Amino acid sequence: MGEHAAFIDVHSPLSLLSAVALRFFMKRCLAVLLLAGWAYASPAPSSLTASTLIANVPGRTTVSLDGAWRAIVDPFDNGRAGFFRDEKPHSKSDRVEYSFDASPVLNVPGDWNTQREQLMFYEGPVWYRRLFNYHNRADKRVFVYFGAVNYKATVYLNGEKLGEHEGGFTAFNFEATSVLREGENSLIVEVNNIRHADAVPALKFDWWNYGGITRDVMLVEVPATFIQDYWVQLVRGSQNEIAGWVQLNGAQPAQKIMLEIPEAGVHEAVSTDGAGRASFHFTAKLELWSPAHPKLYDVALRGGDDVLHDQIGFRTIEVQGANILLNGKPIFLRGISMHEEAPFREGRAFSVEDAQTLLGWVKDLGCNFVRFAHYPHNENEIRLADRLGLMVWSEIPVYWDIDWSNLATLANAEAQLRDEIARDHNRAALILWSMSNETPVKPERTQFLKQLAADARELDSTRLITSALNRTDQTGPDERILSDPLAESLDVVGLNEYVGWYERRPEDADRLQWKLKWNKPLIVSEFGGGAVYGRHGDADEIWTEEFQDDLYQHQLGMVERMPNLAGLTPWVLMDFRSPARMLPGVQDYHNRKGVVSNRGQRKLAFYTLQKFYKKMAEAGK
Ligand code: GCU
Secondary structure, eight states, X not given: OGGGTTTOOTTOHHHHHHHHHXXXXXXXXXXXXXXXXXXXXXXXXXXXXXXXXOSOGGGSEEEEOOEEEEEXXXXXXXXXXXXXXXXXXXXXXXXXXXXXXXXXXXXXSSOSTTTOGGGTTOOSEEEEEEEEEEOOOTTEEEEEEESOEESEEEEEETTEEEEEEEOTTSOEEEEOTTTOOSEEEEEEEEEEOOOXXXXXXXXXXXXXXXXXXXXXXXXXXXXXXXXXXXXXXXXXXXXSEEEEEEEEESSOOOOEEEEEEGGGTEEEEEEXXXXXXXXXXXXXXXXXXXXXXXXXXXXXXXXXXXXXXXXXOOOOEEEETTEEEETTEEOOEEOOEEOSBOTTTOSBOOSHHHHHHHHHHHHHTTOSEEEEOSSOOOHHHHHHHXXXXXXXXXXXXXXXXXXXTOHXXXXXXXXXXXXXXXXXXXXXXXXXXXXXXXXXXXXXXXXXXXXXXXHHHHHOSSSEEEEEEOOEXXXXXXXXXXOOGXXXXXXXXXXXXXXXXXXXXXXXXXXXXXXXXXXXXXXXXXXXXXXXXXXXXXXXXXXXXXXXXXXXXXXXXXXXXXXXXXXXXXXXXXXXXXXTOOOTTTTSSEEXXXXXXXXXXXXXXXXXXXXXXXXXXXXXX
16 A cells, blocks of 8 residues: 555545545556557567577587586475575584585476486475586686576676576576686575466466476686677578678677688678677579478688687578478478477486487477477487477467567567577578467567567568467358467467367367468468377277377368368477366376377377378478
């Protein structure tokens, strides 16, 4: 009541009521006016600040800080009082009521949920500490780099706050040069995975809210002026024009930079300006990257004291009417959706081995495409997709309903989009940026997502923009039209439909006719049904492999009749943990729609999809 005291006379009930009603009415008018103004305005030019992410960390000089970290589970959020100081009692009467030294460890990278039974359902703060020795080098700057921390991270070094990061699936780094000590250093990270209504994602999602430092942590050593980021890709629609830029960070911004692609005979010299930026545009004769020929070139950038190598593929990706063109030719995206869940041991996947297992199964299905749902996956997966020739759909976790009218939520989503693109913009495999999944059709939502699509186009003019939509209108007993207004702002339309599972029976798919309001390529980004591996029965017995397989057979027949179909990513590669799936003896907190179980066992539907893709590939699709 404090702030409104002056406004309301609490003694006369009548005036209180009218005063509150008046305030409510005024607020509503203001909100509606603001909303109307915002909802119908065209997306504003991106107001995004540049990402501070250091590009291509795998190609840098690094010191790994992975391993066992001491960890304090802090359910009541007491640690803020001082845990970041890593205090120790100095005398026998000194009272310090926490001790990292005496605390058990948690492995990094890794979620805490699958490391300790009592943390499986834990959502809250956990304080991590890593001690490490460092020998300062006068000519070097040092950054602390995190591949990802779910959900919010506050980072301290030797008691000094380096920074905060929000978003569980994007990388970030903070400069530590001035705080680093010669000898022992204490790095402390407060990690908090509590869900919030104004966060991204918000309160509800169909995956486990794994908390922790879930990807690699390392010190990155760079020269005083270093190559912070660069973009080396083909111009959209051209098969021999390379255009891009290089951005330096440091006190000597104006430098000569050599860009070399020895195998393609490229030796390009450019000079950065006073802001450390240089652009380039030149032609080169290149072997183009494709699933059949995932050619990667060694690309070297030399500037000042910095030398950086990267393996980059060159390809073009465009749309033409209902077709998606890879290197100028129509291509069908034979795909599958997958979560970043570790096979066999479960928990967040992070390692090269996890990526090899999961993407190995994707290749075994006969896929040339994979949808990384519903958040940016780890760099090991995307770099392996580059090498394996798997095209990738990457997505930010704008999932189901979020706080659309909250500008802080928009800024959060924009920052996640910016950092996703900052990490992966040189990956040939990455062809589609997805803005969202299954979001309700309402003006503030559509405006929010149109803004994100505009941001994505501004950040990356070479790739395609999409979203997974699920709102369709019934235009006849067996007729559906996809008419979500957001599709206007997309290059490719994604459709999630669950005919035979959440609605109707599997065989009803045989009669369904689909229409699309736009002449754009369509990807059926989800269909599917649950099955317990090894449970067998009649095709109409739910949770059996036969039921799931039957559903797949009807679905594959239906999608082949869909207009503008340019790709498929059935839901889902592998059973995964979800707090929304509680049926005992069947789900046990797992979504069972995988065509592979979480123990790597292939269900009947795996082979049905494999056969379908084999047939397509043989038909040149
Ligand atoms: C949704 C959603 C997925 C979810 C799936 C399901 O469509 O996008 O995240 O897991 O359906 O219900 O299994």
